[in-house]
Amino acid sequence: MIRVGVAGATGYAGAELVRILAGHPNVELSVVTSRQYANQRFDRIYPALAGAVDLECAEHTVENLCERTDVVFLALPHKISMSVAPDILKNGQKVIDLSADFRFQNVDAYERHYQAHTATDLLATAVYGLCEIYRNDIRGAKLIGNPGCYPTSVLLPLVPLIQNGLVDPVSLIADSKSGVSGAGRSPSLTTLYGEVTESFKAYKVAEHRHNPEMNEVLSRAAGKSVKITFVPHLVPMSRGMLSTIYASLNNGVGGDDIRSCLERHYKDQPFIRLRSDDRLPDTRFVRGTNFCDIGFRVDKASRRLIIMSAIDNLVKGAAGQAVQNMNIMLGMDETAGLDQTPYPL
Amino acid sequence: MIRVGVAGATGYAGAELVRILAGHPNVELSVVTSRQYANQRFDRIYPALAGAVDLECAEHTVENLCERTDVVFLALPHKISMSVAPDILKNGQKVIDLSADFRFQNVDAYERHYQAHTATDLLATAVYGLCEIYRNDIRGAKLIGNPGCYPTSVLLPLVPLIQNGLVDPVSLIADSKSGVSGAGRSPSLTTLYGEVTESFKAYKVAEHRHNPEMNEVLSRAAGKSVKITFVPHLVPMSRGMLSTIYASLNNGVGGDDIRSCLERHYKDQPFIRLRSDDRLPDTRFVRGTNFCDIGFRVDKASRRLIIMSAIDNLVKGAAGQAVQNMNIMLGMDETAGLDQTPYPL
Amino acid sequence: MIRVGVAGATGYAGAELVRILAGHPNVELSVVTSRQYANQRFDRIYPALAGAVDLECAEHTVENLCERTDVVFLALPHKISMSVAPDILKNGQKVIDLSADFRFQNVDAYERHYQAHTATDLLATAVYGLCEIYRNDIRGAKLIGNPGCYPTSVLLPLVPLIQNGLVDPVSLIADSKSGVSGAGRSPSLTTLYGEVTESFKAYKVAEHRHNPEMNEVLSRAAGKSVKITFVPHLVPMSRGMLSTIYASLNNGVGGDDIRSCLERHYKDQPFIRLRSDDRLPDTRFVRGTNFCDIGFRVDKASRRLIIMSAIDNLVKGAAGQAVQNMNIMLGMDETAGLDQTPYPL
């Protein structure tokens, strides 16, 4: 049994990690830490898990995280992750970080959109944990920067198309829509029920911090600088994310080429579902799962490709992909702990 | 492996059965039938289950249901169940019926609130599948009348208290609230999104058909006729049911007696969670699970006991309890297929 | 034109006051104060009102509230109201207070459930502003304690029945359900979207502070001490409140007596709608209005009366009733500013 710890276990992504790890057949969940709820039972904070998780939250310290663990998940805010990751790595644990701190290869980009980086020496060895794209690099990694939710939904369909030169990198637009849980569990006016229900709006238009994260990975795929236009929106729902992606087809490229490219890359991937019938991706179909559902259409008049990509922002967009990364790192079955039958409704 | 069939698999309760059975370690899901979607792939109707269920819906016939099955679940409307159950039983399969057709021992009560009963000879052998109360009877049963959702949420906390004479049977009131999925998947004005959202209302006040079902079981527990006042309400949510139950404490009875009675009956029951701390039952905590969460308070001024009981109407209130019944009937682990870790959110 | 001020205008009840007063034909909205948003434009905080309200929020001071006003509405937290009301009254303005500070005649009851009262000398002249019941007292009042939302929904149907001795005061139970806006606009974990959606639960069971408020008014109606059992619940919706009220019919009383009593009291009341057909009250039907919709059924088996009473918690349960109080106090048309056509959906 692999012994794992979760730092920041009482945030939404942390709690989702706890759920998945508690049901993982090869894992013993040894320690969960919380800055806010130290010394309280986890199932008092999340009563849904009564009977399933019998742990008390420990204080958030490196010592607690390293005691009896082989792998540590960091579900902490940006900046706090990079303040503890070096010590945990030194102690011998592998680290999977759900913050942005280890997602960038380009320090400047990170520092421009976040803050000064205090563990730059680790960036060279950190691997961007977009599993279906960087699986080989993940296998040998000790430190994973787990991708952002928006980038996951946008990059999974786009990277193969860009790598194969099927769409024009200058034309890329991602119009993304997310449920509210992505904003986390800290009380704030903008995520109150009364402010969200019967409301739909864009936010951080063309200035969201997931934009440079996408740009870095798309540029790597294209072999040249790519800047996608990215607009996130808030949907009155708890979980789920749908990205509608617009790209101009290159000359001579048609819908069949798109389909065969995506099938070639994703046919045997357990968590990618290409819809080949008339059902388009819907966040409801991936709710609570690690799936990324992908569908597309071609607007013939404009020769634009329109991709719809749906994930659960807390699972494939955070905790699920983090566990998938662990499974790959440790050579376990990639779907271990992630194969519950999805809910029909 | 037990081979099972599901009739009416494309309704909400049927699809939930498919979900649970597809993940059940001791079960092979052999056949699913649908009157509306015969010859279509199940995962076209429920794309969430793509990759998890690789079946086509068969025509709804007794032949299809009996081919390669040991147990048949009937997720059919009232009246249709009793038209097929006799033939399936004759063929040797066990039957678990989710309709009301085999819930009543008293034919008159059934016929007064539903319609003429066409399989009355089976009623004597049918067992009311309220697992935690009638487990012994369920063990040897061949035909189960799976309880209604409202009765499940009301009876589980009340029956032990009535049996032990702790509350006055004349005083019983159940004020229940249900998510919309209980009304099923057939399109109707009252369950349209626009009619339900930002709406809360009572319906079928003191005339819901689950009322006589409760009365029959409560009367059995009390050893005399009991008539509970029952008012169901519709909540703008998809899944979940909470019953707030009012009962006058008998002389000399206090909150401690209530707690010890419930603990005595339910301490070792895997699907009953008595809250002993300050967290009250919430439908969110049982969403997608087979749990019934129970909490209570005493209003000292009036000496009224106030019980809150939460279930997922589609799981413990329908498909989950049906599978629990199968597990008990066949001597399997009672939690098999029902032990996924609950979602924190 | 009556000149009015609103203290605490950026909370939900305060903003709803601003909405109503901005459209009131006899009113000039002179000043709105905000402790949090002083010196910001009101329509930056509530962009919906851009074009309708052209005011900047003033600092919350007695001076600001008294400058160019005839009536001051206090939409402030308990305790803060009673710290400013005396000075405003001394200055000559009439005061309508939406907090609990002036709702109680019994200081002990207030102090037991809130805190020490610092303006007890005003209590004798304060009038409980339940318009349909205390209209005569309101006419001459200078200080109104505007009723709580739950008490409004429970007392309007019950008081006439109690006054006329139709139901047994010992038997009263109110099972109430409220939208989330009642919890206000201050960020808190329990009102986050993710915590509320797909969730239904009771809270403060038999210990909510609106319980003693109901008891005081019910006791006055009965001429003896009455203690109603009261359980509030949280509904995943923004606005709206439905109370389901249980009461045992006194000997010889039937449904017709209930109907004729309610019709006698409420036939000419512009904001009470008794449903006489098969449509039961629904929070959606009163959304955004000052109506209280009332319906009832009798459970013959138990001789229990079951009343359903629906209001919009922010309008008839707060701001609307406050304006109705002002209209009565000043001898204006009682419906002035409150007669917008309701939305069908």
Added chain:
Amino acid sequence: MIRVGVAGATGYAGAELVRILAGHPNVELSVVTSRQYANQRFDRIYPALAGAVDLECAEHTVENLCERTDVVFLALPHKISMSVAPDILKNGQKVIDLSADFRFQNVDAYERHYQAHTATDLLATAVYGLCEIYRNDIRGAKLIGNPGCYPTSVLLPLVPLIQNGLVDPVSLIADSKSGVSGAGRSPSLTTLYGEVTESFKAYKVAEHRHNPEMNEVLSRAAGKSVKITFVPHLVPMSRGMLSTIYASLNNGVGGDDIRSCLERHYKDQPFIRLRSDDRLPDTRFVRGTNFCDIGFRVDKASRRLIIMSAIDNLVKGAAGQAVQNMNIMLGMDETAGLDQTPYPL
């Protein structure tokens, strides 16, 4: 007083017309017809309007619609509108049609996306009722084709920019999101609560019938054929629509030019609100109103203009704009009946 009739008054758009017209100061609502609810009281179908509308639904016949009316609103399905409009016009009433039947100048486009047109002789005189753009034509019109909801939200911000040559017509993309009420009140699986809540998805991608409607108006504005890429999405909310529109800025054009163009066109328009501060359009801010809120940002890296445009699909997107059209046609104050103070929440 203008006497008006509403055909199809019990659909969502029809009921919203009834609401607005019932509160319109210059209008007498003479007749409402319903194919489904003839001879039933309107307020039994829509209990919210009890006390506000005292009419019975008449049979849907031309005779009923022409009796005692000066203007007739048709809130009927496509095809049915054009079967009654000619007779109503012959009888002397003005007609405002909310279906697509009179929106197109190009019969071929209509017939390609709808069906054979049976009143083509009327198309030459029908005016496309996009009030802020075609006000002069509307003034003298007898027959209005009231715009679709999606076109309204997309065309209002785009037409002035296209007319002024500020953006490249080849680059246009509209990613629109609508609440569920747009799908109407007829029961259907796709609009059931359980199918919509916690769900977000695109539908009719690049093949929605509002696409050719947009194309026709945009082409007129550009003076050449324009084909916008249009993708509608379904949001789990009842009312509201937000369009996010992408367009490449022409050479030399910057954000200031966009702002000044929009201000020039819309400064004195009572129902257009350009946000100049940091608050972006949100469907919640226009809920229940006839406003179209517009905001924009420029993505400098790609020189793309990103416009956000929010309306209430049932008001500015249907019934409200229809009444605005009537006001303009009859020379009344354009805001009559449409000036209720918006709700803050």
